[in-house]
Structures are given as structure tokens and as C-alpha cells.
Amino acid sequence: MANTSNKVVNPQTGPKTALGKSISSKNAQKASIFVRGYLPSENPEQRQAQFELLCEQWGASDPTRQILLRTVEEANLGCERLMLALRQKIEGKMQSLEIAQEFAKQAGMSALDGLSLPSWFFKENSSQKSHATKLLNAYSDVLVLRDCFSDQLTAQIAQQFPNLYAYVMEGQRQGMIFSSVLGQRYRQATPLLNYAAVQKEIEEKYRHHLTWAQDADRYEAIIAGIRASQMIEAMELDKYTRYMTSFQNRIFKGIHGLAVIDQYEAKTVQTLPNGISLSESGDAGAEVTEESD
DSSP states (O other): OOOOTTOOOOTTSSOOSHHHHHHHHHOTTHHHHTTTTOOTTSOHHHHHHHHHHHHHHHTOOSHHHHHHHHHHHHHHHHHHHHHHHHHHHHHHHHTSHHHHHHHHHHHTOOHHHHHTOOGGGGSTTOHHHHHHHHHHHHHHHHHHHHHSOOGGGGGGHHHHOHHHHHHHHTTOOTTOOHHHHHHHHHOOSSHHHHHHHHHHHHHHHSHHHHHHHHTHHHHHHHHHHHHHHHHHHHHTOHHHHHHHHHHHHHHHHHHHHHHHHHHHHHHHHHSOSTTEEEOTTOOTTOOEEEOOO
16 A cells, blocks of 8 residues: 555645635535536635635534525525626616617617617627727828918828828837838829718718717716616616525624624533633633532
8 A cells, every 4th residue: 555644745735824824724615615606607615615715704613603604605606696686687778779779869879770780889898889989089180281281281181180080090110100101001093082982981980889979978977877777777687686685694694693693602511511711810721620519
């Protein structure tokens, strides 16, 4: 039989505190509790670490307290899953055709335009929304430039029309000349025709970006109102309220159970049976003495 006493133990794994080590050594069911039954987005190691912190907070080195804390941890997991499900439900509704049609109605768009709106219209903090502002600025620059174009402006594009300059020069190597890049990208006979091609490209390729950027604040307010309505509707569901209340009650009952155990043990220490009392020193290592008759 091989000698197992020389096994190398990885010092980087396992609990670090004394109580955590005690919990880990006594918890024979840890593997089944904190490995199975989790969703792909949930980290079993984090759940185990959270459970050990709970045990450390409540001084739960004994099986009874750990059982109560497991019910608290599992109920808390249920609350987190329920809140995540609610948010996912709201986000799902925000992407439905009904939401797009409602937005189009409130924004003054046609029903057909509402059906063609991109999904980023209804996403919070979408990078496409900030990109839309840059595109609108470049579009405004090219409109102004076409109205006042002259050959003398070619050398001043970067200073007088920085948004158009950034749009045309995006992705180009440093040191490239604007007029050369403009001609290579749009291949028109004159600079003015190239600017017209830039305008057409933005209009056709970024139609929804221009729509958003021209009235972004109002659109954000409309979407926020629709989102709030959907949230209120989802939060008023009877099942959600019942489930959340049930999980919260389990958490409160688990904590109450811990308090009851603490009170019971404190009372037991104060009134030991058979005339046994602790010495007056109160030290942890004090001897237990029997009262004389």
C-alpha cells in the first residue's frame, strides 16, 4: 500500500481562518451542497466562501448553527435568482415588438419605422448612442462645409470641421493627408462631390443613429417611462411577491433560530444542574467545583 503521509498539500487552497478550517473539516456535505444545483452564471466557490463568512460572523462551528445558516444562504440565493429573473423579464419585454410600437407611437414615428428600430435604442448605456452623437456632429459638419466650400478650406478641415475630419480619418495611419484619404475612400471627381458622398454615406448607413441623436433626450425619457411601466407591471405579479416574501421569511427564521440557540446556551451556562457552579474567576480554564453541603 502506498504511503499517503507524504502527500503535498497546496497551501493556496481551502479556508484561511481557524473557524473556516473547522467548518471545512466538519462539513461532510459541502461538496454536494456547493457544487450541484447551480446555474452556469453562479460560482460555487463564491457561494461556499459566503457561507463560511456567515459561519464566522455567527460563530457557527457546530452542525446545528450550520444547518440554520444553510437555510439562510439558500433563501438568499433564491432572492438573488428571483431579482435576476425579474430584470431579465423586463429586458425581454423591452426588446419585444410591442415595446417598439409603443415607443414609435409616443415618439411620433410611423408604425413601420417602429418595427425597424435597432435593439440598442432600448438598451441602457449603449455605446451606439454615444456613437450616434459623433455621427450627427460629422453630418452637421459636412452640411455646413458643402454650403461654404472653397479650395482654401481644404487645409483647415481639421481645425474648422473636427467632427468631419475624425469621421473620414478614422482608422487611418498617423501622418496621412486628409484630402488624399477623402479621395481614396469616395473616388469622386472633385472634393465637393466627395463631401456629397460622405453625406450620402452617413444618411444611408447610419439612418437610425441620426434619428436618435437628433432628439436623444426626449427618446431617453420616453424609453425610461416605458421601462418603468414594465417594471411596475412585473413587480405586481402575485407569484413574485409570494416567492420573495417566502424567501425573506426563511432568512428571518434562520436568524431567529440562531438567536434562540444563543439564548438557550446562555441560560444553560447560568443554571448548571446538581449544584455545579463555575469558579468566580470566569477564566476559560477555570475548574468546575462542587458546592459543599
